[in-house]
Amino acid sequence: MKQDFPIFSRLVNGKPLVYLDNAATTQKPSCVIDAMSEFYSVSNANVHRAVHTLAGEATEGYEKCRKLLKQRYNAEYAVITSGTTEAINLVAHAWGKHNLSSGDVIVLTEMEHHSDIVPWQMLAEKSAIEIRYVPVTDGKLDMDAFEVALEDAKLVCVVHTSNVLGVRNPVEDIISLSKAVGAKVLLDAAQAVPHELIDFRELGADFMAFSAHKMCGPTGIGALLISNDAFSEMEPFMGGGDMIDTVTLEGSTYQTNEHKFEAGTPRIAEGVGWAAALEWISNVDLEAHHARLLSIASDVAEQLKNRGMAVYSSLGPGDAAVVSFNHPTIHPEDFARLLDAQGVAVRTGHHCAQPLMDKLGVSGTIRASFYLYNDASDAEVFLSGVDRVLEAMA
Amino acid sequence: MKQDFPIFSRLVNGKPLVYLDNAATTQKPSCVIDAMSEFYSVSNANVHRAVHTLAGEATEGYEKCRKLLKQRYNAEYAVITSGTTEAINLVAHAWGKHNLSSGDVIVLTEMEHHSDIVPWQMLAEKSAIEIRYVPVTDGKLDMDAFEVALEDAKLVCVVHTSNVLGVRNPVEDIISLSKAVGAKVLLDAAQAVPHELIDFRELGADFMAFSAHKMCGPTGIGALLISNDAFSEMEPFMGGGDMIDTVTLEGSTYQTNEHKFEAGTPRIAEGVGWAAALEWISNVDLEAHHARLLSIASDVAEQLKNRGMAVYSSLGPGDAAVVSFNHPTIHPEDFARLLDAQGVAVRTGHHCAQPLMDKLGVSGTIRASFYLYNDASDAEVFLSGVDRVLEAMA
Amino acid sequence: MSWPVAIQELIEEFQDIDEQFERLEVLMEFSEEVEELPVESWNNHNLVKGCQSIAHIEIEMVEGKVWMKAAADVKMVQGLQGILSIAVNGSTPEEVLELTPEFAEEAGILNSLTPSRSNGFRTMFDMVQRNVREAM
Amino acid sequence: MSWPVAIQELIEEFQDIDEQFERLEVLMEFSEEVEELPVESWNNHNLVKGCQSIAHIEIEMVEGKVWMKAAADVKMVQGLQGILSIAVNGSTPEEVLELTPEFAEEAGILNSLTPSRSNGFRTMFDMVQRNVREAM
Ligand SMILES: Cc1ncc(COP(=O)(O)O)c(C=O)c1O
Numbered sequence A, B: 001m002k003q004d005f006p007i008f009s010r011l012v013n014g015k016p017l018v019y020l021d022n023a024a025t026t027q028k029p030s031c032v033i034d035a036m037s038e039f040y041s042v043s044n045a046n047v048h049r050a051v052h053t054l055a056g057e058a059t060e061g062y063e064k065c066r067k068l069l070k071q072r073y074n075a076e077y078a079v080i081t082s083g084t085t086e087a088i089n090l091v092a093h094a095w096g097k098h099n100l101s102s103g104d105v106i107v108l109t110e111m112e113h114h115s116d117i118v119p120w121q122m123l124a125e126k127s128a129i130e131i132r133y134v135p136v137t138d139g140k141l142d143m144d145a146f147e148v149a150l151e152d153a154k155l156v157c158v159v160h161t162s163n164v165l166g167v168r169n170p171v172e173d174i175i176s177l178s179k180a181v182g183a184k185v186l187l188d189a190a191q192a193v194p195h196e197l198i199d200f201r202e203l204g205a206d207f208m209a210f211s212a213h214k215m216c217g218p219t220g221i222g223a224l225l226i227s228n229d230a231f232s233e234m235e236p237f238m239g240g241g242d243m244i245d246t247v248t249l250e251g252s253t254y255q256t257n258e259h260k261f262e263a264g265t266p267r268i269a270e271g272v273g274w275a276a277a278l279e280w281i282s283n284v285d286l287e288a289h290h291a292r293l294l295s296i297a298s299d300v301a302e303q304l305k306n307r308g309m310a311v312y313s314s315l316g317p318g319d320a321a322v323v324s325f326n327h328p329t330i331h332p333e334d335f336a337r338l339l340d341a342q343g344v345a346v347r348t349g350h351h352c353a354q355p356l357m358d359k360l361g362v363s364g365t366i367r368a369s370f371y372l373y374n375d376a377s378d379a380e381v382f383l384s385g386v387d388r389v390l391e392a393m394a
Numbered sequence C, D: 001m002s003w004p005v006a007i008q009e010l011i012e013e014f015q016d017i018d019e020q021f022e023r024l025e026v027l028m029e030f031s032e033e034v035e036e037l038p039v040e041s042w043n044n045h046n047l048v049k050g051c052q053s054i055a056h057i058e059i060e061m062v063e064g065k066v067w068m069k070a071a072a073d074v075k076m077v078q079g080l081q082g083i084l085s086i087a088v089n090g091s092t093p094e095e096v097l098e099l100t101p102e103f104a105e106e107a108g109i110l111n112s113l114t115p116s117r118s119n120g121f122r123t124m125f126d127m128v129q130r131n132v133r134e135a136m
């Protein structure tokens, strides 16, 4: 598959690129890159309510992205945002602010990404809302504690698949337990949609947020899927062009569909690029690749343990192919720089999950995350790279 | 210059494209399109705090955009947003919410774009803030009325250059009058930066919002320039990755520079593309082109008047080359569709400025807006296209 | 696909046109074909919803046959309404319900309009069928 | 540009290296060159601000000559501190103030690091000059 991705023809520090930073962002196939160039070269115009040909083509190209999202994930509504982070902030402002008040409870977990913590802390501070964090034990969500935390909860926000541990949370149980107490559920699916096909309506969540750039699509665009129920409870977030119906000096009325939440000129070329990525990925057997990558990652994890590393990912079935680890003495940054010198890209740091780092008792980890185009030879290069680091630092 | 823009090699309805919808969005030169393709093909990675080579290149590429913005516009701070609309909403949330309260006054004008009306209406409603609209008389801001409206104002939000009329407001006077009463000033410069080079610090505004896509840059990205003074009074808007310093279960602390307002993975490829556009435009003699285009637009306006059209743009010195007009009986939509049939792209409708439409006593206008790559031959094709429409509809 | 004669003629008339400008001119000529719904009769019920501009459509049953009256401020929308009139006027309700909006596509009318306007045609088409169903 | 002998040697040593891995190894070896600032002496004043990882630098004047002590948790940062030590230790304050961080660029040390880390080097360099100026 690597031949579909032009970036793999480059060298890094004189070595072929082995890209294992996929949980941060994925590489783009030619068809995505070309679709955007083509858009800018042939159909570029502003969208909506326009009568000229280019504007019609641009509108169609952009709205195709929404159509594909709704089809692929079986969603009632798909609001296009600039990414997972904006999608979650949209829920906090457009739903949270109007449906939560003093004393209400939001349930989060200790393994949330900052993007699914900070918006709620900001909201909670303003409105005296209580936040409960479900603890993580041995790298897994404590489901007993979750049930306790759920009492009187109005909103449950959970990362579907952790960007640090790769662990896939039991979202089916989380949703049914939450629905039983009448709580709305938001899934942070940034790491989930790249690895598995989710039927949003069947799953039964109210909100699902994710980013294009983590599933071979462009930067600057993401989506929030919304259930009928939740959509009807939302008020506009940002104001501006395209989201209004009428504007007078006395006040304004708003659109009734997704456009209500898409103020201003949308991410047009990005929508075109994401549509291309969605079409591309619909021809990929995600399940087969997922099994393959999980097996590679599990091997890698074993090998790292054999070499004395602490590995934080458990890599159970369904988990994403993410290996978070640390060496007992070598600083993650030195480790990653020495891997980079060999063409191997991994990420280090807190991975925007400081509370989880606190729980793990570390300030950061080294993270090798695998995606569709990675193969066993990447794992080999990575491991021999690790060996050279260990030798050099011995 | 057209040869720099690949889109001009296409036909629209069998005719060479004459693109006069530049106030909606501009076309992109090859160097911008290529810079983004190149980024995705060679350096794509997530930015900030990463140690591998690609991430370093991506960070450098993205931050270069900010550097160029600060240099070109001489700004203390440049926050990167998804466009003008998000930039203005950012001010409403990050500054307005924390610095305006019940009874305070915001001054707007009747010629604002919806993006500079709706965010303030939403804020005003929540916080019982008074909004005063400075009237437009004969297509110009009524400066006497402005001075009256200014009494006790805390914030003045003005469109630098109107997207409907092309009129450039006397922003220098507006700013000095506003500063004299201690009001902060926001400039909606979406239509201004494409046409003139602005020295933000010297001009003395507090906020200036604009979009890349209206100045030959990509969609999905824009900026808010902020003065030192105003920056120090702002609280975070959206929460998430990259904008924090520390996150604990008890609460979070934030970055102190622009990143504080850029939650989540930023618009990386878009930043690279905009940087290319900023470099490209820095080699363009904006002033000369502006004079040239204004003269073309004035001729066009004259010709339209000669043919019985109502022209709303006055096209004085400094105004943008935007011609808004209507035929006494032909509906703008029919008019524009018949122009499109001849390859000529113009926009019709309320141009996201319904209050101004109300003032002009129309439901919409036809708008022909000129930009760098337009020339006298475009005006000729446009006018002969108009003639054919008039004939057909006679 | 085979169409009623009136529609078949219409498709052929459009298919013969090479130039987009002429196609739009012919489209506008069809505005003559629709019986105008007078302004006094405009109401929320006969308003075409989701249309960018003003458009009204009313369906009557005259001796068991469908009859359409309509109005619009945009001439090309009037033209689309004229084409719809040709397609439905004098037909039985059953015949109208069997129609699909594809004929306009086949004629090249729809792809000659931008998505929002061709959506407008579908919206009007759906409205006609809904009203016919209600009137049965 | 001409540099003090110690720096010139250092530049040449780095320029001789072809492979990035080896360059980083050599960089880490320079961590031996810095006199360690003991943990007890770490404080907010000697903390390098804007650095991603922990780094401290302190400047002393010994018989009119500059002397640097430092500490860091990342070995490569220690290496950068070692290189800084070579560049400044034993120099007069005036000599230190004449230095620019370009020598590290010339050696290819900076471009071998990502922007944030090469910014870190500049930050440390600036901090040394600031402290020297204060100590004058
Ligand atoms: C004057 C003015 N303000 C604001 C905007 C909104 O810009 P954007 O849609 O890129 O957010 C526009 C363009 O649509 C404009 O012309």
Ligand SMILES: Cc1ncc(COP(=O)(O)O)c(C=O)c1O
Binding pocket: A023, A024, A082, A083, A084, A085, A086, A113, A115, A116, A159, A161, A162, A163, A188, A190, A191, A211, A222, A352, B241, B263, B264, B265, B266
């Ligand atoms: C689990 C998770 N949530 C949220 C995010 C934020 O996504 P973005 O930065 O694209 O907004 C990420 C990625 O950084 C993630 O991995």
